[in-house]
Amino acid sequence: MSSVPTDLRYAKSHEWVRSSGDGISTVGITDYAQNSLGDITYVQLPKVGATFAAGAVFGVVESVKAASDLYAPLAFTVLEVNALLDKTPETVNQAPYGEGWMLKVKPAAAGEEAGLLDAAAYRAAIG
Amino acid sequence: MSGLKRTSLRDFHAAHGARLVDFAGWEMPVQYRSILEEHKAVRRAAGLFDVSHMGEVDVRGPEAGKFLNRLVTNDVTKLYPGRVLYSPMCYPSGGVVDDLLVYQRGADDYFLCINAGNIDKDVAWIREQAAGFAVTIDDRSADFGLLAVQGPMAAAIVQSLTGAKLGLIKYYHFGEATVAGIHCLASRTGYTGEDGFELYHAASESVALAEALLEAGAPHGLELAGLGARDSLRLEAGFPLYGHEITADISPLTAGLGWTVKLDKGSDFVGRTALLAEKQNGAPNQVIFFKTGDRRIVRADTPVLGPDGAVVGRVLSGTLSPILNESIGSALVATASAAGEGGWSVDIRGTRLPLHRVRPPFVPLKK
Numbered sequence: 001m002s003s004v005p006t007d008l009r010y011a012k013s014h015e016w017v018r019s020s021g022d023g024i025s026t027v028g029i030t031d032y033a034q035n036s037l038g039d040i041t042y043v044q045l046p047k048v049g050a051t052f053a054a055g056a057v058f059g060v061v062e063s064v065k066a067a068s069d070l071y072a073p074l075a076f077t078v079l080e081v082n083a084l085l086d087k088t089p090e091t092v093n094q095a096p097y098g099e100g101w102m103l104k105v106k107p108a109a110a111g112e113e114a115g116l117l118d119a120a121a122y123r124a125a126i127g
Numbered sequence: 128m129s130g131l132k133r134t135s136l137r138d139f140h141a142a143h144g145a146r147l148v149d150f151a152g153w154e155m156p157v158q159y160r161s162i163l164e165e166h167k168a169v170r171r172a173a174g175l176f177d178v179s180h181m182g183e184v185d186v187r188g189p190e191a192g193k194f195l196n197r198l199v200t201n202d203v204t205k206l207y208p209g210r211v212l213y214s215p216m217c218y219p220s221g222g223v224v225d226d227l228l229v230y231q232r233g234a235d236d237y238f239l240c241i242n243a244g245n246i247d248k249d250v251a252w253i254r255e256q257a258a259g260f261a262v263t264i265d266d267r268s269a270d271f272g273l274l275a276v277q278g279p280m281a282a283a284i285v286q287s288l289t290g291a292k293l294g295l296i297k298y299y300h301f302g303e304a305t306v307a308g309i310h311c312l313a314s315r316t317g318y319t320g321e322d323g324f325e326l327y328h329a330a331s332e333s334v335a336l337a338e339a340l341l342e343a344g345a346p347h348g349l350e351l352a353g354l355g356a357r358d359s360l361r362l363e364a365g366f367p368l369y370g371h372e373i374t375a376d377i378s379p380l381t382a383g384l385g386w387t388v389k390l391d392k393g394s395d396f397v398g399r400t401a402l403l404a405e406k407q408n409g410a411p412n413q414v415i416f417f418k419t420g421d422r423r424i425v426r427a428d429t430p431v432l433g434p435d436g437a438v439v440g441r442v443l444s445g446t447l448s449p450i451l452n453e454s455i456g457s458a459l460v461a462t463a464s465a466a467g468e469g470g471w472s473v474d475i476r477g478t479r480l481p482l483h484r485v486r487p488p489f490v491p492l493k494k
Contacts, residue, residue, distance in 0.1 A: 038146070038157075038158060038161075038162060038355075039158075039161050039162045039163045041163075041422055041424060041447045042422045042423050042424070042447075044423075044476070060476060062422075062423065062424055064162045064163070064355060064359070064424070064446060064447060065355075067424070067426075067476075089422070090163070093161075
């Protein structure tokens with residue numbers, strides 16, 4: 001059964017957002033997503049400073065099986081990219097909510113996470 | 128997954144955490160733990176694969192050898208009891224019906240191992256071609272289970288479960304062996320480029336055999352391996368996969384399998400006229416293998432571009448080599464574009480990746 005931490009918010013497209021309270025949020029993909037993809041072989045992420053609208057494609061995650069788009073769960077500006085994933089993309093499989101994070105971002109508007117799913121709703125969504 | 132065929136090991140796979148997928152109409156394990164880790168386990172120690180979905184066909188009768196030599200492109204007269212031969216089986220056009228292994232058990236007694244997705248097509252084709260020959264064709268696919276133990280530790284693992292002297296069975300030979308109390312036909316063959324055995328046995332014994340092999344192999348580093356690793360291992364070894372490097376439209380000569388087409392074997396065979404013409408005139412396309420120096424996988428059907436950006440071919444197979452840690456693959460390209468090693472590239476999401484030609488295997492292999 002997939003892990004769905006209660007302190008995160010989720011998009012139906014299987015990205016998670018962690019708000020730290022200082023106006024910086026972390027974005028990654030869920031345990032369910034990494035498990036569905038299988039062995040992750042490549043993660044393509046945007047450059048620092050890039051801005052995305054909610055729902056826009058911000059990157060691509062590739063597994064042996066397929067390449068899948070990554071969708072911005074909310075509007076944001078990229079502050080930092082997880083450089084670790086360049087050489088060891090399998091970190092996303094091993095620790096999707098920890099070392100396998102993808103972006104640190106500045107949300108375009110405060111409180112936007114409220115529109116995302118909470119853990120219970122996301123768990124219901126993935127069955 | 129309703130409507131899919133199952134091997135005797137379907138529940139064994141599920142109990143071992145397999146991810147089961149539809150493979151050519153069969154519910155099969157694509158992976159247990161990780162395709163990449165299973166791949167590395169086979170290169171490092173050993174892997175156990177259920178390939179019971181493969182088909183087996185008995186070909187028996189006074190003209191069995193003569194018939195098979197007409198049916199396939201390789202030279203069946205080179206066989207003797209205990210010897211195995213790899214061969215394409217072609218249409219008159221030179222395109223491939225399937226690739227298979229021919230086993231000679233005795234005088235007038237052979238059997239074929241064929242691809243799971245082609246069983247019905249092959250059996251119909253073989254029966255049609257057998258008209259006028261004194262042979263009987265029996266589809267035995269449902270009777271046999273087939274487990275492949277592959278990797279540098281494979282022979283030691285199988286040997287620990289049998290009194291048969293496996294050292295006497297050389298590469299591309301086979302013999303009878305009782306393994307863990309189960310009667311097997313032990314074939315020193317495989318689809319990974321490693322040493323190993325493929326163990327044919329009664330389908331009703333598959334679970335007992337798999338459990339014995341897993342238990343005996345675990346201390347040697349053997350892991351269960353799925354079809355995902357099987358595909359990346361075969362591509363790293365440079366072996367063709369039916370439907371990719373060889374098809375009804377890609378002949379064995381185009382695919383670089385000229386060594387399996389014995390135009391001068393002294394008797395006619397299905398496809399010979401077309402293949403002889405292809406050899407004399409040159410084929411318009413050829414299959415090449417490549418690596419990219421990049422981790423992005425170049426997937427099947429990606430267009431291959433020439434130096435001027437024009438499309439000169441398409442990718443047939445592509446994966447990440449877990450050993451090289453870069454993406455590898457095969458492509459069908461215009462022969463004319465191959466003169467100066469191509470200067471080929473592909474476009475992956477807006478990035479132009481050069482394809483570097485490789486003569487497989489991609490990694491040093493034991494076999």
